[in-house]
Amino acid sequence: MHKSKKKWGYILPLLLPFCSYAESTELDVISVETEAFKEKDKAFLKQAASSTRTEFQTATQSLDSVLRSVPGTFTQIDKSSGTVSVNVRGGTGFGRVNTMIDGVSQTFYASSADSGSRNSSTSQFGSLIDPGFLSRVEIDRGSFEGSHGANTLLGSAHFKTIGVNDLVAAGRQLGFMGKYLWGSNATAPQVLGAVAFKRDFENERWLGLLYGFSERHLSQDYRIGGGRKVTESSIDLTGLDEDDREQTDTSPFDAAHVRQRPISHLAKLEYGDRYQQGTLSYRQYQTRVGGRAIANNNYQFNYHLARPDASWLDFNLLLARNVSSQNYPAGSMIIGKRLLTPLTASNKADTVDVNNTFHFDLPFKATLKTRVGFHTLKSRYFKNRDPSEELNINLEEGERTYDFDCYGLSCIRKSFGKATFQPNGQHNIITFYADNHLSWNMFNLDYNVNLSRYTLKGERLKYLPRYLSDMDHEIAGLTDKFIKGKGKDTKIRQRLFQLMSKRDDLKQHNCKEKEDGTERCREVNFTLPDSQAGKMYNYSVTLSAHLHDLFTPFISYAKSHRAPNIREVFFSSVGDYGVNTNLKPEKAKTIQFGINGYRDRLLSEKDKLGYKVVYYHTHIHDFIYNSDNRQPLVSGKLIYLNDTNILHKNYQRRVTMTGIETELSYDMGHIYFNLAYARQKNDQPVSFTDGSAKTGGASSTNRLLQGFGASKISVLPESYGSLEIGTRFFEGKLDISTTAKYYGKSKRVLKQPLAIKSGDASDTVKEQIRVTEDIPKQPVIVDLQISYEPIKNLVLKAEVQNVFDKRYMNPLDANNDSANQSVFNLDLSDKVINVFNNFARGRTYVFTLSYKY
Numbered sequence: 001m002h003k004s005k006k007k008w009g010y011i012l013p014l015l016l017p018f019c020s021y022a023e024s025t026e027l028d029v030i031s032v033e034t035e036a037f038k039e040k041d042k043a044f045l046k047q048a049a050s051s052t053r054t055e056f057q058t059a060t061q062s063l064d065s066v067l068r069s070v071p072g073t074f075t076q077i078d079k080s081s082g083t084v085s086v087n088v089r090g091g092t093g094f095g096r097v098n099t100m101i102d103g104v105s106q107t108f109y110a111s112s113a114d115s116g117s118r119n120s121s122t123s124q125f126g127s128l129i130d131p132g133f134l135s136r137v138e139i140d141r142g143s144f145e146g147s148h149g150a151n152t153l154l155g156s157a158h159f160k161t162i163g164v165n166d167l168v169a170a171g172r173q174l175g176f177m178g179k180y181l182w183g184s185n186a187t188a189p190q191v192l193g194a195v196a197f198k199r200d201f202e203n204e205r206w207l208g209l210l211y212g213f214s215e216r217h218l219s220q221d222y223r224i225g226g227g228r229k230v231t232e233s234s235i236d237l238t239g240l241d242e243d244d245r246e247q248t249d250t251s252p253f254d255a256a257h258v259r260q261r262p263i264s265h266l267a268k269l270e271y272g273d274r275y276q277q278g279t280l281s282y283r284q285y286q287t288r289v290g291g292r293a294i295a296n297n298n299y300q301f302n303y304h305l306a307r308p309d310a311s312w313l314d315f316n317l318l319l320a321r322n323v324s325s326q327n328y329p330a331g332s333m334i335i336g337k338r339l340l341t342p343l344t345a346s347n348k349a350d351t352v353d354v355n356n357t358f359h360f361d362l363p364f365k366a367t368l369k370t371r372v373g374f375h376t377l378k379s380r381y382f383k384n385r386d387p388s389e390e391l392n393i394n395l396e397e398g399e400r401t402y403d404f405d406c407y408g409l410s411c412i413r414k415s416f417g418k419a420t421f422q423p424n425g426q427h428n429i430i431t432f433y434a435d436n437h438l439s440w441n442m443f444n445l446d447y448n449v450n451l452s453r454y455t456l457k458g459e460r461l462k463y464l465p466r467y468l469s470d471m472d473h474e475i476a477g478l479t480d481k482f483i484k485g486k487g488k489d490t491k492i493r494q495r496l497f498q499l500m501s502k503r504d505d506l507k508q509h510n511c512k513e514k515e516d517g518t519e520r521c522r523e524v525n526f527t528l529p530d531s532q533a534g535k536m537y538n539y540s541v542t543l544s545a546h547l548h549d550l551f552t553p554f555i556s557y558a559k560s561h562r563a564p565n566i567r568e569v570f571f572s573s574v575g576d577y578g579v580n581t582n583l584k585p586e587k588a589k590t591i592q593f594g595i596n597g598y599r600d601r602l603l604s605e606k607d608k609l610g611y612k613v614v615y616y617h618t619h620i621h622d623f624i625y626n627s628d629n630r631q632p633l634v635s636g637k638l639i640y641l642n643d644t645n646i647l648h649k650n651y652q653r654r655v656t657m658t659g660i661e662t663e664l665s666y667d668m669g670h671i672y673f674n675l676a677y678a679r680q681k682n683d684q685p686v687s688f689t690d691g692s693a694k695t696g697g698a699s700s701t702n703r704l705l706q707g708f709g710a711s712k713i714s715v716l717p718e719s720y721g722s723l724e725i726g727t728r729f730f731e732g733k734l735d736i737s738t739t740a741k742y743y744g745k746s747k748r749v750l751k752q753p754l755a756i757k758s759g760d761a762s763d764t765v766k767e768q769i770r771v772t773e774d775i776p777k778q779p780v781i782v783d784l785q786i787s788y789e790p791i792k793n794l795v796l797k798a799e800v801q802n803v804f805d806k807r808y809m810n811p812l813d814a815n816n817d818s819a820n821q822s823v824f825n826l827d828l829s830d831k832v833i834n835v836f837n838n839f840a841r842g843r844t845y846v847f848t849l850s851y852k853y
Contacts, residue, residue: 773834
């Protein structure tokens with residue numbers, strides 16, 4: 001009975017569109033001008049924890065700052081990554097947050113080289129996008145719809161780029177957009193330009209072309225609040241010699257290492273008529289930062305077909321290929337090890353999304369809108385060569401992982417391969433989804449479901465002597481079964497012959513007979529393919545009641561999953577001991593209560609009020625994290641040594657996330673204000689790779705403490721918010737506003753891990769975990785903006801960021817817990833000195849000139 005109900009739960013949403021049919025009324029047509037004007041306000045009309053940000057063309061703030069103005073949303077700042085990494089309610093990375101650009105999920109995993117200081121490399125999933133080409137970003141938290149819910153745990157962020165109709169006004173054939181930004185305090189110039197052409201034909205047909213170019217110069221050699229440069233040590237180093245100065249310097253990063261000049265291109269060819277629209281687009285992004293060159297190319301086709309007189313036809317198709325690469329020159333340092341020859345790490349992702357929406361008129365004046373779709377994402381990670389030998393933390397400079405003259409425990413230790421840096425593999429996700437929106441009187445019900453199947457294919461690094469020993473034991477066991485069964489079991493016979501053939505082939509190429517007649521095999525590693533697969537069933541239900549324009553309460557409940565990724569399953573720091581194909585998908589259950597409202601002409605003819613308050617409670621089961629495990633390495637019954645390895649695994653306890661998020665906007669024409677505030681609690685575990693020790697450690701243990709730069713802490717500050725107050729003069733041509741930003745207490749990871757002992761008679765260390773400490777709440781930071789529009793669409797904008805020159809730290813900045821933030825020198829103290837000095841920019845003047853024709 002239970003299985004039958006479960007099957008109907010899968011099938012029923014897919015059958016709903018075909019159960020009833022009725023002609024729907026003609027769809028409303030909204031002009032481009034009205035759409036753009038009300039885009040941000042639409043978030044207050046949506047019964048969900050959703051937000052929208054626009055006006056990127058005139059923005060003086062960074063994209064990180066814009067996203068951090070959204071309650072429940074944050075970013076992981078890593079100056080060496082070259083990407084923007086969205087954080088929703090404490091979760092970040094591929095799957096925890098589905099980050100999309102024009103509907104295409106981003107799978108890029110950025111990994112920098114070591115900096116010129118003592119800091120090791122860092123890595124994060126992120127998006128390569130020029131903010132000047134964005135028209136808006138839509139962020140949903142806790143619930144999902146459509147393909148946005150494919151492999152999505154906590155929420156989604158959808159960046160949308162400009163199109164022909166964003167530049168060419170109605171009745172014109174040519175449109176242009178330009179922007180120039182410059183400023184003080186290491187704010188280097190940025191230039192952006194885009195031009196579009198549109199030709200109208202008979203029968204409402206049109207053809208459009210768009211091309212945009214952007215070049216930015218990003219410098220991090222800035223002055224902090226109070227006067228000094230961020231790269232200067234915060235500890236007095238007077239009296240120390242040159243070597244001691246280098247080892248005790250507390251500058252959080254090397255400014256030259258994170259300097260970059262991103263160059264971006266955007267091209268689109270668009271066609272449209274009264275029924276359909278197609279867009280062929282190309283986007284390129286290039287930069288050099290963090291010791292390597294990054295290149296990203298996106299090729300995409302979008303098609304939409306709809307007929308106002310056909311309620312059963314509203315068809316969408318998306319095809320995309322996203323190709324990214326990171327090129328590391330010879331001599332690059334990664335986790336304290338030097339590359340001997342150039343290395344290229346690449347990511348290729350293919351996306352297909354097909355869906356159709358049906359509209360139905362039902363009895364009792366009810367309406368139903370159902371969308372049925374199919375989405376696939378195939379992402380491949382690969383390198384031009386295997387760097388595991390150079391990046392082996394057990395090897396010194398010039399040593400190799402195999403040698404016929406090698407013997408003993410040290411030989412075994414040095415012969416284990418590594419797959420810590422950009423593991424090879426393929427990650428495929430196929431999703432069927434169905435969205436249902438039922439409306440009756442003042443009530444609305446949204447019931448969205450999807451069924452996903454994921455497969456991961458990667459590699460295990462096997463140590464030959466141990467693998468041959470394991471094969472011999474399996475062959476002996478199968479032979480015994482074969483003899484007892486008298487050869488009747490064909491599966492046993494096939495497996496036995498397969499193993500014997502493979503063993504003989506391996507020995508032929510890697511083993512030789514010594515003078516005493518014994519066999520000696522090379523101490524080598526080789527790769528074996530491995531895989532993992534699973535299914536995920538998700539649903540999101542929201543019920544709302546439109547009691548009043550200013551009072552629309554809603555409640556939602558969602559179950560969502562996130563599949564393990566290649567980096568987690570096939571990460572290996574010791575042979576294949578870090579590989580874990582038994583990782584379970586993360587599963588979240590989220591309940592949300594909210595109230596939102598929006599109304600024009602509330603107190604006057606020109607004012608409008610919008611607000612949203614959401615409370616959420618999320619339980620996450622099988623949260624994926626990693627720790628440093630101590631375990632015996634066994635070949636047969638012989639224990640070779642007690643070594644360490646980093647292992648990704650599922651958290652045994654349930655992770656709880658709770659919080660409240662508030663947005664309020666009021667605009668009465670000449671005066672306006674916008675408020676955003678979030679407060680949350682999160683007890684998710686910290687990964688061992690969230691912290692790092694200094695590079696160039698003398699022992700493999702110190703190198704292991706670097707964490708391979710694989711992750712950083714992602715727990716949001718316990719509270720944060722922003723308040724913008726502004727006024728307009730001269731019919732809105734002059735706009736003066738001030739913004740106050742606040743960050744409450746946050747966390748960072750300490751360098752020295754905590755040892756967890758077995759608790760038995762041996763009292764041995766079974767694993768090491770990272771320990772966090774609090775970063776105090778930061779002072780309120782005030783920005784002042786003045787913009788003036790002397791002629792239509794020409795905007796001159798000046799901004800003073802950090803007006804009062806406060807000294808503050810950005811939460812979730814990768815350099816908050818960099819190796820330079822913790823120093824030990826007996827000439828200064830007999831204890832480890834932990835500093836808080838990864839400060840953000842001090843008072844900075846920024847000017848922009850933008851024009852749109």
